[in-house]
Amino acid sequence: MQAIRSLFFKNWSSDVRLDGKTAIVTGGNAGIGKETVKDLASRGARVVLACRDMAKGEQAARDIMREVRGAKVVARLLDLADTKSICQFAENIYNTEKSLHFLINNAGVAFCPYSTTADGYETQFGVNHLGHFFLTYLLLDLLKHSAPSRVINLSSTAHNIGKIQFDDLNGENNYHPIKAYAQSKLANVLFTRELAKRTEALGVSTYSVDPGMVDTGITRHLMRPLVSFVKTFGFLIRTPAEGAYTTIYCVVTPEDQMHNGGYYSNCAAAQSSIAGQDDGTALKLWAASCHMLGIRWR
Numbered sequence: 348m349q350a351i352r353s354l355f356f357k358n359w360s361s362d363v364r365l366d367g368k369t370a371i372v373t374g375g376n377a378g379i380g381k382e383t384v385k386d387l388a389s390r391g392a393r394v395v396l397a398c399r400d401m402a403k404g405e406q407a408a409r410d411i412m413r414e415v416r417g418a419k420v421v422a423r424l425l426d427l428a429d430t431k432s433i434c435q436f437a438e439n440i441y442n443t444e445k446s447l448h449f450l451i452n453n454a455g456v457a458f459c460p461y462s463t464t465a466d467g468y469e470t471q472f473g474v475n476h477l478g479h480f481f482l483t484y485l486l487l488d489l490l491k492h493s494a495p496s497r498v499i500n501l502s503s504t505a506h507n508i509g510k511i512q513f514d515d516l517n518g519e520n521n522y523h524p525i526k527a528y529a530q531s532k533l534a535n536v537l538f539t540r541e542l543a544k545r546t547e548a549l550g551v552s553t554y555s556v557d558p559g560m561v562d563t564g565i566t567r568h569l570m571r572p573l574v575s576f577v578k579t580f581g582f583l584i585r586t587p588a589e590g591a592y593t594t595i596y597c598v599v600t601p602e603d604q605m606h607n608g609g610y611y612s613n614c615a616a617a618q619s620s621i622a623g624q625d626d627g628t629a630l631k632l633w634a635a636s637c638h639m640l641g642i643r644w645r
Contacts, residue, residue, distance in 0.1 A: 359592055359614040363599035366391035369446050369493070370598075371486075373397045373425060373479065374454025376407035379501070379558055382591040383451060385411050387598065388418035395444070397425035397436060398454070427454055427478030429465035430640065437485035446493040449598055450486055452479035452500045452535075458524045468639065469517040471524075475531035480538055480636050484644050487546070494550025498542065499597050502535040502555045502610070507620040509533030511632055516639070534632060536610060536623035541633045543608030545645075554597045554605065555619070557612040561590035 370387050374380040375396035384394045388411055396411075398404040404422035412418045423439060426432035440447070455475045464473035483490075483498055490496040509529035512518070518527050539555035546553065561584065596614040597605070610619040622628065637644050 359596060361595070361599050364391050365448075365599070368392045368448040369395070369444055370449035370451060371395045371397055371440070371447060372451045372453055373427065373482070376400065376403045376422070378587045379561055379590040379594070380451075380453040381407055381411070382588045383453060383594050384420060385415055385418075386591060386595050387449070388412075388415045388420050390599075391417075392449075393419040394421075395440065396420055396422045398422065399424070399426040399428075399432075425482075426465075427474045427482070428470065430478075430481060431465070433478060433482050433485065437482065440486065441489065444489070447486060447489040448493050448496045450483060450490060450496075450498045451594060451598075452483065452498065453594070454479075455501065455531075457528050460524065461518065461522045463517070467517075469519075469522070469527060471527045471531045472516060472518070472534065475528075476534035476538065477636060477640060479535075481640050481642070483542065484640075484642060487551070490551050491546075491549045495602065496551050497598065498539075498546075498551065498553040499594055500535045500539050500553070500555045501594065502539075502557055503528075503532040504557050504559075504612075505529045506532040506536050506557075506623055509620070509622065511537070511622075511628055513631065513635060516635065533620070533622055536619050537625070537629040537632050538636075539610070540608045540624070540626065541629040547607050552602065552605065552607045554608070555610050556593045556597055557610070557617065558590040558593055559585045559613065561585045561587060 370392050372380050372384050375384040376398040384396050387394050396404050396408055401424050408420045408422045411420050425436040456471055462470045464470055468477055505528055509532055536555045539553050543553040593611050593614050597611055606616055610617050
């Protein structure tokens with residue numbers, strides 16, 4: 348079984364240190380996010396664990412500080428389904444952090460029944476895309492101040508079946524949980540491409556990441572046939588620690604070995620879907636996102 352897994356999973360490691368660096372990881376209290384926090388902390392970085400449940404966040408921070416000697420980890424409240432919470436989080440960061448070198452937009456929801464955020468956005472599009480879009484917008488000044496810095500957006504192979512429904516971004520007319528998830532993950536890839544163009548001269552690089560099929564709670568809404576598929580091909584399922592590898596790769600790999608705005612999978616540059624390479628759609632999505640959030644981001 349291990350031999351079969353080795354055909355799909357790249358064996359990658361790095362001893363790069365991050366002493367003196369500061370990172371934010373959204374959804375850092377569990378799954379891939381928690382493993383990402385743990386790895387960054389082990390490299391000497393100060394890590395802000397951003398999550399919507401402070402009890403779970405603080406427990407995760409304690410767990411990591413117990414497991415990683417000398418870990419510098421703090422938990423901060425962030426609900427990506429509420430723009431007021433995002434504003435409060437950003438204000439707190441500016442008040443408590445002198446620098447921000449890595450913003451890792453990791454949190455997400457998947458395949459959930461139709462619902463809306465506090466601001467009325469369809470939940471998957473609202474959390475996975477708009478929430479992180481707005482958070483990045485608010486923290487950009489600190490990222491610029493700390494340059495060279497990086498933004499890493501977690502996408503998914505599901506983006507390959509995604510389509511941006513500009514006439515129904517909120518899924519009010521024709522909602523399907525898998526299509527909505529795929530749309531939000533395609534939005535992550537397109538956001539990455541457009542952000543890279545706008546911030547490269549400012550010293551801020553951006554990458555999108557496919558963590559692979561990972562055993563986390565995000566799949567709890569999967570339909571029964573897909574659950575059966577996952578069980579059948581369980582050898583393809585990554586642990587949360589393995590799922591964090593490509594994120595860490597995009598954090599520590601030297602800039603001259605990376606492609607700004609690129610899509611990464613299995614600790615290497617990869618090719619996104621054709622839709623994910625459409626700069627016209629990326630620009631249109633950028634404008635639509637700014638309009639929905641009521642912001643001007645040139």
